[in-house]
Amino acid sequence: MTPTPRLGLERISKTYAGSPAVRDVSFEVDEGHVMCLLGPSGCGKSTLLRIAAGVERQDSGVVRVDGRVVSGDASHAPPEARGIGLMFQDFALFPHLTVAQNVAFGLGRSLNGARSAVVGQYLERVGLSGYGAKFPHELSGGEQQRVALARALAPRPRVMLMDEPFSGLDQRLRDSVRDETLALLKEEGAAVLLVTHEPEEALRMADRIALMRGGAVAQVGAPYHVYNHPVDRKAAAFFSDVNVIHGEVRARQTDTPFGLFLTPGMVDRADVEIIIRPQHLKIEEDRGAPPPSTMRTGVPARGHVTRARFMGSESLIEVRMDHDGSLLKATVPGAYLPGAGAPLWLSLRREHCFVFPCERQSKVGNPWEDDRDRSGKRPG
Known part of the structure; x- marks a missing residue:
């Protein structure tokens, strides 16, 4: 029996001021897998992430978590009712709270009893044992990112949504922090939807990549397939x-x-x-x-x-x-x-x-003899 996807988006469309931001997008993310929405600025990937989170509501289509409809024509659950964790590029830590209080925020305001143990557990997992009493301004960028990860993981979300969470780190730190984060997410078994505009990051982290263009998915597949079997010239050129x-x-x-x-x-x-x-x-x-x-x-x-x-x-x-x-x-x-x-x-x-x-004007109308799939490699 095929397991139910943790996150499913079905025929999602969204328009702002008459301009389509997302056009008829569908995909699923399974437990323990990372789906990466990859594309240039303005292609609709962050809009899709906000729709999955419940921060935005789609004009049409359905969002499911563990097979349950959390947003559709008849209902729309708020973010806190979806069992979803969120990580953003600016970390969004509370500057007036300590590291421990930031991590505990998603568990409740008290640090007593079991909550305190959970906070300690997740700080240890991200390599920040002993940092609980510090404030965010006392930490490096990489340490702040680890606190944000611990805070997002502490409630044990079924789905993790990540909007370019590593873009604020310098190149020296980025690779190690990405690898550590990916290992933790895999251990937790969450379904991860990651937004990025960096092809290297998508190839490094994703189990599947959805390459977006103009609000739609141009190609979706495993990193090896998307890189080695681009659907068109633009898809090939996006990676190198x-x-x-x-x-x-x-x-x-x-x-x-x-x-x-x-x-x-x-x-x-x-x-x-x-x-x-x-x-x-x-x-x-x-x-x-x-x-x-x-x-x-x-x-x-x-x-x-x-x-x-x-x-x-x-x-x-x-x-x-x-x-x-x-x-x-x-x-x-x-x-x-x-x-x-x-x-x-x-x-x-x-x-x-x-x-x-050829992407320029051709001397003939349809260059193809028939309607076969054109997404594969065509060796000479």
Whole structure:
């Protein structure tokens, strides 16, 4: 028997002043799982979080917690009646209360008896034993975030809603605090809905990612799937820089300076974009003759370095291609800094390429021959 999802949103829509903020969004979050709403500012992810919390009410759709309707056409439960924990980016600690009093706030105002024991337990779990008498201003940002986590977890919520809770931390602390928080949330077994605009954070923390755009979900799936099988060019580009190579379909193939790419399912004369991330371009120095082509890498194409930069763990090389003057970016591990003007050969690692209809105006109406799913990788 399939367990009931801890949190379920069904066909949620919300409009502000005639402008749609959320459009027909549905998803579920299971016990012990982290669902990440990922997208740029203004895409509707924080609105969805507030609707799940009960702070906002949707115009249409249903919110369920453990299968029970907490918000629909006929009823709307307030946040305190939903068994939901909340964490925000500003921590929202009470400055006039001690650490222990902040943690106890969700349990009641008294620190006597069992409540005091629960407070001590959760302060210990977040590594802040002995901090109960301190005030928030006496703590570092990472310590304040841990207090906010302890306060949210102490009532043992069935669902945890987190709105960019790590954005106020400096980069040095962020990774360790995220990892510690994720471990605690998994131990508690709460269903977590996390809002972020940072792809790295979503990949690091989520069991599933819902990539949002314009108030709707553009793609949803496991982090590996969303990253390696983007639904379109914008989805691929949200996670990293991409190179775009344009072509035109002829007999289900597209001819490029890197050789022929298979473009099954697309009609002749359709404009296509071949997308490849910088780390999947292979660089070889020009030694007087092009490197041999292979089934995997195709035909090498020549260009000249315009700029090379050391980025710490890798180097970024920008190459102006001889065939059309386009600029492609490649990354290589470690330090590799060829001088400006140095000739290089680039090859594509075809298993990492994506082929999509061109986002600019095409010469044909519908580039597809039929209505099959277009969300997967299309190798050459």
